[in-house]
Amino acid sequence: MVKWGQLFGSSRERDSPHLRDEMRRLLPAHSSDLSPSAFPAKEVTKVALRLKYQIEEVIPIELPEEKITAANSGIITKQVVKTAKEAGGTEYAAAVVYCLLVCKRWFKRQAFLELWDADLHNVRAVACEIIAKRIIEGEENTEYLLKEVLLQRYSVWRDGEETSSANVIERAVDLHALTVIGSSGYQKCIKYLWRGWIHQDDKNAGNFVFYSERDNISYWAHLNPDRMRCPLYQNTVQISISLIYLGMYTGAVNTINEDGDLDVVEGILYLMTFGFICDEVAKFWKVGFFYFGFWNAFNNVLYALLTASFVIRIIALAHSPDEDDERRRELNKLGYHIFAVAAPMVWSRLLLYLDTFRFFGAMLVIVKVMMRESLIFFALLIVVCVGFLQAFIGLNQVEGNSSITSFIITAMANSVMQSPEFDGFDDYAHPFGLILYYIFTFVVMVILLNILIALYNSAYEDITENAIDEYMAMFAQKTMQFTRAPDENVFIAPFNLIELFFLIIPFEWWMDSHRYERLNNYVMGVIYSPLLLITAAFEAREAHSVRDNRKRGEEDDDTVEEWEELDSEIDFSADGWDEKVRKSKPIVEVDADVVEIRELKGEVEELKRMIRALSPEAES
Template sequence: MVRWAKLFGWDERDRRHLHDEIQHLLPSHREAEIISAIPARQVTYVALRLKYQIEQVVPCELPEERISAPHSNVITEAVIKTAKSAGKLSSSSDDHSACVVYCLLVVKHWFKMQAQLELWDADLHNVRATACEVIAKSIIENEEDMSYLMQEVLLKRYAIVVDGEDTKPSNAIEKAVDLHAVRVIASSGYQKAIAHLWRGWLVQDEHDPSRFVDYKGKTNTSYWAHFDPDRMRVPQYQNAVQIIMSFVFLGLYTGAINTINPSGDLDIVEGMLYIFTVGFLCDEISKFYKVGRYYLSFWNTFNSTLYILLMVSFITRIIALAHPIHSHERRMMNEFSYDFLAFTAPMFWMRMMLYLDGFRFFGAMLVILKVMMAESLIFFALLVVVLIGFLQGFIGLDQADDNQLGAVSFVFKQMINAIMGSPEFDGWDRFAPPFGLILYYIYTFIITVVLLNILIALYNSAYEDITENAIDEYLALFAQKTMQFVRAPDENVFIAPFNLIEIVFFSAPCLELWLPKKLFEQLNDAVMGAIYSPLLLVTAWLEARTARKVKWNRGRNESDDDTIEEWEQLASELDVEGSGWSKRVGESAPNVVEEKAVLEVQKLREEMKELKEMIRGLQTSGRNGEA
């Protein structure tokens, strides 16, 4: 759409109008469009106030440690309190404090953009962006009302004004994931909200898509109350279905690759394999359309490549079936199809690593792998330039040779060998001597000594950056995974490959357009209940058991997800005040908020004050004696 918009000379505003019109043409039973909880212009004003404050608080380039320190002398309590009050001015009766965290993330994005535009002040703007994260994290962690924090501050959707128009509303949870604001993501309140979304304790309001509300059946201990197909919207249940379907997908592939049909006919296992592939591919396309460019990641690209290779294998198999059964063309295309199928085997098993990110170790390693692949782009960009330059030089040296095709093949093979770390110098002494051998020596030196060491340095830097902040990176990965299930959700969840049922029997006949809304919802619930009934039997039991725990916690006036650990079992029987232990600990505990030198100066100031008062008292008594 963007390419055609550019072709016809449309600007960004025209493209946004076109996208909105297409969205309105899509069938949907949503009764209301998602709008900003606070007028977008007011949200923008709050963001501009915060931007002005950050620029005054960080007027010059400072070490990042001074900004991010636990008791920073830059981001003080007064600064945080002022930032929190940016949503409410004394001259206004409206209180927009709930959007402050969202606005801080917007300002962080602005400073990051400014760092790209003003490279001479990039370090200053990056430090200011860090300050936005630190303030936002402090506001989240200091908020005591968890219901207000999750539903108003983190999950309420807001928009700003850009080019005279309101942007698409989003919430602070989504914004932090999109901006990879790991400090905000790692805050306790943010993680509590993510945990509630993951468990399905916070769900999107059916009547107002801009709001998230508590799951009504959280305390319902009835088993059948939780046997509801709508609960398949819960991220952890969707994730469980995806894992099960991925293992089935892998099993189908293993069966297909180990039972080759020389005749080229499709058996049941191969047919199911390709049906699964179509379902997964349609699911990727649908999510990318709904979420947009933020959905793109290393693993999405990896999976899409696997699905495309499998579709190529399927297409070549269909072409083979179009030829006579004993013909050479059928046998050749059939072998070609199986070659593609066998080629994807490593990708099938590597794909299973995607579902190990629930474990902290594997999650951190997957983040490192993703960053390494991104860093590799710099290496490959340099490599392509070097390859083209030397390839042109080698071909130029061989212009006098009549067999240029053979020379190109020889040169290209030797150049690839050098990249893989096994250069071969045999034959170059007969290739335009002595220039061919000299040029190959130079090429090998640049590849093996310069470029490969650059790649190793990039990998090492990526590894150190991630491992130093491994916990926060893991939490960011888990938040991103949760938001893939939550943002732009389907009203009826058909997880791949079950999405083919929705496409063939619901979307293709356009049932949503001509069936009454209530009847269409009942039909969807019936189909989803039949599909997911084995899993719902388990999830209903788990939720009923969890409901009993929630009721027990509420009876103790504790949070819904509270658990009693070993150190809490007898804590209520220990009287630290009456035994005097609290006083003894307080007297011996060091002051870690302020530095020792500052404490000594303060102590010296008090002593000087006492000395002045003593001298003043002696002078007064002396005058009285003389009198």
């Protein structure tokens, strides 16, 4: 099996202070499961050091970021990009893009350590991404770009040992390198991975290979359970299961059993929930603490509510309907109440599996960043609330009224929700209680809530400006999470219960790996047969397009658009249109003022030659 391991391999790596900026890695991988670096780690590190030196020389002072990112930048010129490509020589040229991402991480780390030069180091980090993007987009050999540059695994030398290997696709997602992720070559690679045209090697999960049957027009060649490793198909299954889960919940919450018995719909719903819980536990066990994220917390709260409802219902069933009828009804009512409270979360959970659609994906990115920004508000709110609560309780101690504590907490909560209540404070430690509550309401409603609005507004503007890049980064992350599956055998929850109770427990511990793998394929073939029958037809049809593209000398995923249909019948050079366009097109590679200065410089040189030709005595 190919399993997720701990986040950073050895404990020495995890404890190193140089890795604190990587503690948010998004693509955990166990070093023992991955292939070693394609090149020696020390040589890769030397290439990265050459690039770091070059970028420090190219950007010696703090410059506006716009000068670095501009398409006609005078800083990151074609010559600079060409020199960067030569940093690896002919032997290690494929590792240059990976080394640029290593340099980006170094500069980000340096910006954190040297705050006085943080802007300079951040600009250099941006330059690393720009150079990497231009190298990727300038590579014409697609197969070399995908297999050697983007998907080949490399390591660097750190603390006297070789780090866990990674490729450019993973490293760009880890570092949230939006510029690199937005490059055309990177997106082509993600597209191939998403469609299953590139997949992990069966013999070595760290290597990626092309799907050899993508041009095979035979239906039966694609009817293979192993194709369920394709992220597109896994995502389709997850969306289908989520819709079924939602339908089951809707049916269960709208059909209350007065006697408290569990019906078939509720039984299936709780069984699916158990499968989801097992999946979360398995991933958390294999990956570690850093697997935990926003959606994991969201799902865990949902599963906790449904589990609590189930346990209470079971306890209610343990009571005899004759002897403890009242107690049974109360427990049943409590169980149904908790069950109904989970409804908003069950519906919201559906968004987790719709993020591959651009509209939902961009929206979820915005919500995620807003939630992260709101942590600042809640940190301030907690400190303020604790301070004022202590003041109110202190006043209450003097008054000797022990029953008013709940009123104070309720009034403070109402103020936070922008519905303050001042009536109860007229006779509470007058006038200090009322004055204190006025101050608390002002701080919360005027200061803190406006801070929260400003944070939300800033986060929204930052994300919407880069909405497309953020969506592509999210999509790349999701694709790699599917690709880095916990096992070679894909059993999506709740089908993981079948794997756990009918395959792993009874067979894995004694059956040889070849027979066990074949058994898994048979089971997956049965489980996913409805989808496989459809996907085989889809892939066979797609194979015709691949063959047509290869006949025309185009890429496998090329599509003929309406503006390309008459390309073979038009010759712009023959009718003179090409010459007219060339004469009238502006020079956009450099700024207009630079073009004019160059023209003026040429005219001055020509004028000097004319003057020298007219006065040969002066020249002598």
